[in-house]
Every structure is written in structure tokens, then in C-alpha cells.
Amino acid sequence: MTKEELEIKNSEDNTAFFLAAESGIHVKLVKKMCEKNKKLPSIPGKGGRYPIYVAACHGYKEMTEFLDKFKVEGSLEEKDIKELLKNKTLPGKHALFLIF
Numbered sequence: 001m002t003k004e005e006l007e008i009k010n011s012e013d014n015t016a017f018f019l020a021a022e023s024g025i026h027v028k029l030v031k032k033m034c035e036k037n038k039k040l041p042s043i044p045g046k047g048g049r050y051p052i053y054v055a056a057c058h059g060y061k062e063m064t065e066f067l068d069k070f071k072v073e074g075s076l077e078e079k080d081i082k083e084l085l086k087n088k089t090l091p092g093k094h095a096l097f098l099i100f
Contacts (some may be wrong), residue, residue, distance in 0.1 A: 024060030
């Protein structure tokens with residue numbers, strides 16, 4: 001895929017990068033995609049959520065730590081990331097989506 005093709009969104013407003021980050025298991029793929037297009041971590045998906053946010057909400061520590069290297073303005077702060085990872089089983093997790 002080209003750099004531009006990596007930015008294409010599906011019908012749910014998510015890029016392939018966003019979906020890979022959300023899965024938490026494709027860290028190597030996410031790294032390769034970032035090598036090709038450094039803007040990918042800053043492209044929000046459905047609901048305006050950033051890849052780092054969904055990775056942290058799901059408790060994917062390795063993915064979240066990798067994505068944290070790309071400081072995205074308007075995304076999560078370090079304290080928020082630590083809190084999400086600490087409480088990876090979040091009661092009322094869906095309520096958090098309204099906060100961000």
C-alpha cells in the first residue's frame with residue numbers, strides 16, 4: 001500500500017491502521033505502517049477516537065506504549081494512559097468515550 005492508501009477510511013470511518021491498533025495484536029504491522037506514514041497515529045477513527053485511546057481502553061500495553069511515542073495533540077495524556085492501562089477492565093467503559 002502507498003502512503004496515501006494507508007489513510008483511506010472504511011465505511012465506519014476507520015483506517016486499517018486504526019483497526020490494527022484497536023486489535024492490540026498487530027504491533028509489528030502497526031510499526032511497519034508507521035514507517036510508511038508517520039501521520040497514521042494522528043488520524044482519528046469513528047467517534048473521533050485516536051488509535052492510542054482504543055488500544056489503551058482495551059488494555060493493550062505494548063500497542064499503547066508504541067503509539068505513545070507519537071505525541072498526538074488532543075489525544076491522551078500520559079496520566080490518562082496509565083490509568084486506562086491500570087484499569088484495563090473498565091466498568092462503564094462506554095461512558096469514557098463521551099469524555100474524550
